[in-house]
Amino acid sequence: MPNSTQRAPSNERPRCSESASVFDELKQSVKEIEYLAGATTGELRIAAPNVMAAGFLAAVIKSLHRRHPKITVHITLSLAVDALHRELRDRNVDLTLGRIMTPFKEGDLKAEILFNESTVIVAGRRNRLTRRRKIELADLIDEPWVFPAAGSAGELIAAEMFRSSGLDMPRRGAVCAAMPMHAALVANGPYLTTLPASLVRFGGNHLQVKVLPVRVPALASPVGIITLKRRTISPVARLFIEHAREVAKPLAKHRW
Numbered sequence: 001m002p003n004s005t006q007r008a009p010s011n012e013r014p015r016c017s018e019s020a021s022v023f024d025e026l027k028q029s030v031k032e033i034e035y036l037a038g039a040t041t042g043e044l045r046i047a048a049p050n051v052m053a054a055g056f057l058a059a060v061i062k063s064l065h066r067r068h069p070k071i072t073v074h075i076t077l078s079l080a081v082d083a084l085h086r087e088l089r090d091r092n093v094d095l096t097l098g099r100i101m102t103p104f105k106e107g108d109l110k111a112e113i114l115f116n117e118s119t120v121i122v123a124g125r126r127n128r129l130t131r132r133r134k135i136e137l138a139d140l141i142d143e144p145w146v147f148p149a150a151g152s153a154g155e156l157i158a159a160e161m162f163r164s165s166g167l168d169m170p171r172r173g174a175v176c177a178a179m180p181m182h183a184a185l186v187a188n189g190p191y192l193t194t195l196p197a198s199l200v201r202f203g204g205n206h207l208q209v210k211v212l213p214v215r216v217p218a219l220a221s222p223v224g225i226i227t228l229k230r231r232t233i234s235p236v237a238r239l240f241i242e243h244a245r246e247v248a249k250p251l252a253k254h255r256w
Contacts, residue, residue: 041070042236045093047084050077050179051154052098055199056223056247060097063243071236079152085109088228094237096226097244099153106226112241113224114248118197119157119216122209124187130210137165137214144173146182146191157219158194164217183207198223198251223248 048057053075061073076093078084084096085106104111121140123129129143147169148154155176162169173191185191187208200211225241227233233241 041068042234043072043074044234044236044240045074045076046095046097046240047076047078047087047093048097049079049084049099049153051148051196051199052223053077054179055196055202056251057097059202060240060244060247063247064240067243068239071239073240079149081153085226088226091228091231094227094234095240098223098226100222100224100226102220102222108229109226110229111224111226113222114244115198115223115251117221117223117251119161119194119219119221120197120200120211121192121214121216122186122195122200122207122211123192124189125208125210127190127192127210129192129212133213135212135214137162137216138167140192140214141167141170142172143170144189144191145170146173146175146177146185146193148176148182148194149178150176153221154194154196157221160219161194161217164219183209196221196223201251 046057057075064071064073076087078087081098081101084098087093088096088109099117100111100113121137129135129140147158159169175185175191177185182193186193192212194216195207195209200207200209225244227237
């Protein structure tokens with residue numbers, strides 16, 4: 001006879017990811033109740049590339065805080081698109097903001113395009129090239145350059161810009177650097193670089209750079225917000241998205 005003290009086999013426990021999902025939905029429901037009650041406080045977690053955080057994201061946060069100063073925003077910085085998506089899937093962040101690869105093939109994620117990013121070529125404000133009224137891209141091949149970090153979206157866009165113009169990537173001074181070093185080299189030296197137009201618009205003063213009059217090939221580079229499809233968007237995240245749409249409106253109209 002079986003031992004009377006032996007326990008019957010229990011049902012299979014839910015996987016950790018499923019438990020995390022349920023707990024996450026519960027937290028979102030609590031936030032929803034607070035929002036309906038008129039709360040204007042809360043926390044928002046965003047993942048974004050450095051270059052986006054220094055320009056467009058900073059502008060959106062300023063806009064958000066003008067209306068809702070008690071909201072706390074936590075930012076996770078990452079260069080790789082895969083890393084941004086992983087932060088979202090692991091529910092470490094509420095949304096990501098950055099360049100969106102097209103066509104968008106992530107079945108469990110939802111993308112909303114805010115604007116199409118332009119690329120500009122910049123130099124330090126004392127660079128001799130800033131005094132010229134017209135410059136061809138081919139004229140800049142032998143200038144010293146500093147490019148975004150290897151493997152980043154910025155580096156890939158820079159490479160495509162030259163390739164689509166029938167040119168090889170410049171070799172002189174071609175340093176792949178993180179954003180702080182990147183900005184310092186260009187602002188204080190003879191280097192040129194490519195930057196997203198939105199970064200120059202919203203962060204150009206602290207970068208100490210000037211856009212050169214170079215016709216840059218138009219490259220499709222949409223920027224937007226990505227969220228998890230099967231996750232309820234928190235009220236604070238909704239507020240952020242509304243402000244992001246508003247801040248993005250001038251970028252859709254501006255021509256560099």
